Amino acid sequence: MRIKLLAAALAGVGLFSGPARAQVEIQWWHSMGGALGEALNEVANAYNASQKEVKVVTSFKGTYPESMTAAIAAFRAGNPPHLLQVFEVGTATMMAAKGAVKPVYQLMRETKQPFDAKSYLPAVTGYYTDTKGNMLSFPFNSSTVMFYINKDAFKKAGLDPEKAPRTWREVQAAADKLKAAGQQCVYTTSWPSWKHVENFSAWHNLPIGTKENGFGGMDSRFTINSPQHVKHIEMLAEMAKKGQFTYAGRTNQGDAKFSSGECAMFTGSTGAQAGIRRAAKFEWSINFIPHHDDIKGAPQNSIIGGASLWVMTSKERKPAEYAAVAKFFSYLSQADVQMAWHTKTGYVPITQAAYDMTKKSGFYDKDPGAELAVKQLTHKAPTANSKGLRFGNFVQGRTVIEEELEAVFSGKKTAKQGLDDAVRRADEILVQFEKANK
Amino acid sequence: MEKRVVYRSAWLPYALVAPQLAITLVFFFWPASQAIWFSFQLQDAFGQSSSFVGLQNFVALFKDPNYRDSFTVTAVFSVLVAGIGIALSLLLAVMADRVVRGSFAYRTLLIWPYAVAAAVAGVLYAFLFAPSIGIVTYVLKGWFGMDWNWVLKGDQAMALVVIAAVWNHISYNFLFFLAGLQSIPRSLIEAAAIDGAGPTRRFWSIVFPLLSPTAFFLLVVNVVYAFFGTFGIIDATTQGGPATSTQILVYKVYHDGVKAADLGGSSAQSVVLMAVVIALTVVQFRYIERKVNY
Numbered sequence: 001m002r003i004k005l006l007a008a009a010l011a012g013v014g015l016f017s018g019p020a021r022a023q024v025e026i027q028w029w030h031s032m033g034g035a036l037g038e039a040l041n042e043v044a045n046a047y048n049a050s051q052k053e054v055k056v057v058t059s060f061k062g063t064y065p066e067s068m069t070a071a072i073a074a075f076r077a078g079n080p081p082h083l084l085q086v087f088e089v090g091t092a093t094m095m096a097a098k099g100a101v102k103p104v105y106q107l108m109r110e111t112k113q114p115f116d117a118k119s120y121l122p123a124v125t126g127y128y129t130d131t132k133g134n135m136l137s138f139p140f141n142s143s144t145v146m147f148y149i150n151k152d153a154f155k156k157a158g159l160d161p162e163k164a165p166r167t168w169r170e171v172q173a174a175a176d177k178l179k180a181a182g183q184q185c186v187y188t189t190s191w192p193s194w195k196h197v198e199n200f201s202a203w204h205n206l207p208i209g210t211k212e213n214g215f216g217g218m219d220s221r222f223t224i225n226s227p228q229h230v231k232h233i234e235m236l237a238e239m240a241k242k243g244q245f246t247y248a249g250r251t252n253q254g255d256a257k258f259s260s261g262e263c264a265m266f267t268g269s270t271g272a273q274a275g276i277r278r279a280a281k282f283e284w285s286i287n288f289i290p291h292h293d294d295i296k297g298a299p300q301n302s303i304i305g306g307a308s309l310w311v312m313t314s315k316e317r318k319p320a321e322y323a324a325v326a327k328f329f330s331y332l333s334q335a336d337v338q339m340a341w342h343t344k345t346g347y348v349p350i351t352q353a354a355y356d357m358t359k360k361s362g363f364y365d366k367d368p369g370a371e372l373a374v375k376q377l378t379h380k381a382p383t384a385n386s387k388g389l390r391f392g393n394f395v396q397g398r399t400v401i402e403e404e405l406e407a408v409f410s411g412k413k414t415a416k417q418g419l420d421d422a423v424r425r426a427d428e429i430l431v432q433f434e435k436a437n438k
Numbered sequence: 439m440e441k442r443v444v445y446r447s448a449w450l451p452y453a454l455v456a457p458q459l460a461i462t463l464v465f466f467f468w469p470a471s472q473a474i475w476f477s478f479q480l481q482d483a484f485g486q487s488s489s490f491v492g493l494q495n496f497v498a499l500f501k502d503p504n505y506r507d508s509f510t511v512t513a514v515f516s517v518l519v520a521g522i523g524i525a526l527s528l529l530l531a532v533m534a535d536r537v538v539r540g541s542f543a544y545r546t547l548l549i550w551p552y553a554v555a556a557a558v559a560g561v562l563y564a565f566l567f568a569p570s571i572g573i574v575t576y577v578l579k580g581w582f583g584m585d586w587n588w589v590l591k592g593d594q595a596m597a598l599v600v601i602a603a604v605w606n607h608i609s610y611n612f613l614f615f616l617a618g619l620q621s622i623p624r625s626l627i628e629a630a631a632i633d634g635a636g637p638t639r640r641f642w643s644i645v646f647p648l649l650s651p652t653a654f655f656l657l658v659v660n661v662v663y664a665f666f667g668t669f670g671i672i673d674a675t676t677q678g679g680p681a682t683s684t685q686i687l688v689y690k691v692y693h694d695g696v697k698a699a700d701l702g703g704s705s706a707q708s709v710v711l712m713a714v715v716i717a718l719t720v721v722q723f724r725y726i727e728r729k730v731n732y
Contacts, residue, residue: 065696065697068699069696069697069699072483072484072699075484075485076484076485093483093699096482097482097483097484097486098486099484099486100484100486185570240590246587247587247589247590247680248569248589249589249679250677250679253589256570256571257570260570260571262570393483393698393699393700395697395698395699396693396694396697396698396700399693399697399698402679403504403679403680403681403682404681406590406679406680406681407680407681409590410590410591410592410680410681412592412681425502425504428498428502429700432480432498432700432703435480436480436481436482436487436702437482437487438487
């Protein structure tokens with residue numbers, strides 16, 4: 001019995017190491033569920049069908065934090081995937097994990113694959129490069145936050161449905177009218193910290209933290225309790241008190257409140273469009289996010305959300321495997337592949353070439369909202385305040401900010417108190433991260 | 439009288455307890471000792487560098503006002519869950535015990551909720567009480583004019599998780615109380631009835647004291663349940679929010695350790711949690727058990 005087993009095991013080993021030029025398998029762990037997951041599998045399948053040397057194997061590992069946790073555990077056990085899709089707030093954590101990841105620019109150079117960080121949209125490049133402009137992870141699915149209005153509700157309240165509010169002053173004026181017309185929920189938002197702290201800062205060219213929002217070093221500290229930030233959160237708290245702002249939750253719960261027609265105005269991800277298109281039984285439009293016209297320099301440009309692909313290392317990794325990953329990246333960089341992904345998923349096109357190609361195809365004539373996101377991301381050339389953010393352990397940091405925002409919106413704290421506490425608590429996390437990653 | 443089995447063989451008794459011991463060692467003592475070890479360390483997420491920092495993780499914890507708040511939240515939550523859960527199931531058990539016709543059907547129905555996993559119960563209640571689409575919300579808003587939005591209102595969020603947690607655990611308590619009630623000798627109650635004691639008097643003077651061992655056991659179990667077993671419900675509904683109003687200790691351990699990859703801080707929290715539960719159990723056995731009539 002034992003001999004039989006041994007023989008079987010040996011045969012198994014033989015199977016895998018047999019042919020000298022076997023296909024190289026790449027494990028790709030991702031967090032794209034539902035329709036997005038299907039689109040991702042299509043990308044992998046198309047690549048596998050296009051050549052014989054490399055086989056990309058995708059596995060869905062749950063939400064972004066879950067995938068990241070799984071990959072960290074796998075790395076500790078010595079068996080991480082080749083590719084890991086990491087959401088934008090995990091960027092700093094991945095970057096600091098020097099022995100666990102291989103920067104993309106280094107990989108492409110070592111494997112002699114052509115790669116130009118500048119071919120990406122600046123708002124995308126900015127987020128995933130180091131201070132020298134070297135691309136650290138491979139941009140994949142990028143979104144940004146947009147402003148949606150329910151045109152039917154606007155009509156009913158006697159507002160011009162073709163003129164969406166452009167400033168917060170106009171939003172408030174519209175809110176008064178909508179409320180007076182009996183609108184139950186006037187305005188809501190998904191991703192409160194991403195929209196009202198992170199993107200608010202970028203859109204108004206205000207720093208989120210010192211040291212170029214953390215790009216300049218791990219000793220960055222938050223600056224989200226500036227008078228402008230306090231004023232903005234105060235305004236939201238005031239609107240909440242008047243029943244003009246309905247808090248929906250920390251993730252995308254706002255999406256359903258808008259698409260069901262409950263709320264007339266809504267800020268949420270570009271990715272919300274697919275769901276709204278399917279569910280909304282009313283006319284709606286997608287617009288630039290509102291800004292405060294009394295803050296100089298606004299509007300600047302919005303920042304991206306979504307995720308990028310990180311190349312993970314391990315002791316047993318062979319050069320052939322890295323080469324395979326690099327080849328796959330070259331495939332992913334092709335404009336037609338990117339355009340297919342962009343038009344199928346609603347994520348923004350991340351390279352200039354893909355954007356131009358989509359434009360030429362006439363896609364935006366049918367779906368102007370899809371282009372608006374690019375226009376908002378590239379509204380002005382990104383500054384140190386608006387190219388993104390890079391804070392250690394921002395998964396925890398963002399939770400802290402959201403907790404404090406909730407305390408403000410429910411009237412437990414003033415905007416000033418809440419944001420001061422958010423800065424104090426989030427800074428402690430940064431200090432801890434700095435110490436752990438010395 | 440002592441119940442004791444005497445084994446002739448020297449190794450047999452050890453062999454018989456070995457599997458249980460092995461499970462306890464591998465799944466309880468080893469992780470617990472790892473947690474203690476990690477709690478004195480500062481580690482990056484990938485475990486590539488770690489340094490011994492002594493009690494620094496603990497000092498940081500207790501300096502954090504939010505962590506101290508989490509204690510209050512946990513205390514309120516466990517008192518509510520254990521208190522309401524035990525009282526309600528005792529009431530149900532007494533009622534079910536008195537029913538003559540169809541008692542089997544009633545009992546079976548009352549046991550059902552226990553078959554529902556905590557996470558599923560959480561999802562069910564999240565739907566029932568969902569701020570815009572929940573059916574209970576519809577009643578609360580439409581009939582009582584209540585401004586129901588637990589996504590933002592801390593007290594309502596607490597009420598929601600308490601209701602879900604109590605509902606999920608009520609069958610367990612019910613079963614034990616029912617068994618306890620049925621083991622009370624009928625003759626005692628009949629004798630009291632003949633002496634002229636009414637149902638209320640009979641309950642408080644005879645039934646309740648005789649049930650006290652069961653009630654005590656359930657108190658311990660319910661507190662432990664509120665501390666650990668309700669994790670799934672909280673994760674599926676409020677995730678500790680709004681602000682930190684439903685962030686019980688075990689949920690914070692999970693969030694900081696698993697989601698935020700702060701192993702040192704999270705381990706320190708779990709060590710503190712371990713100490714709290716051990717202390718509570720000891721207190722319960724030493725002081726409350728003395729008042730129990732076996």
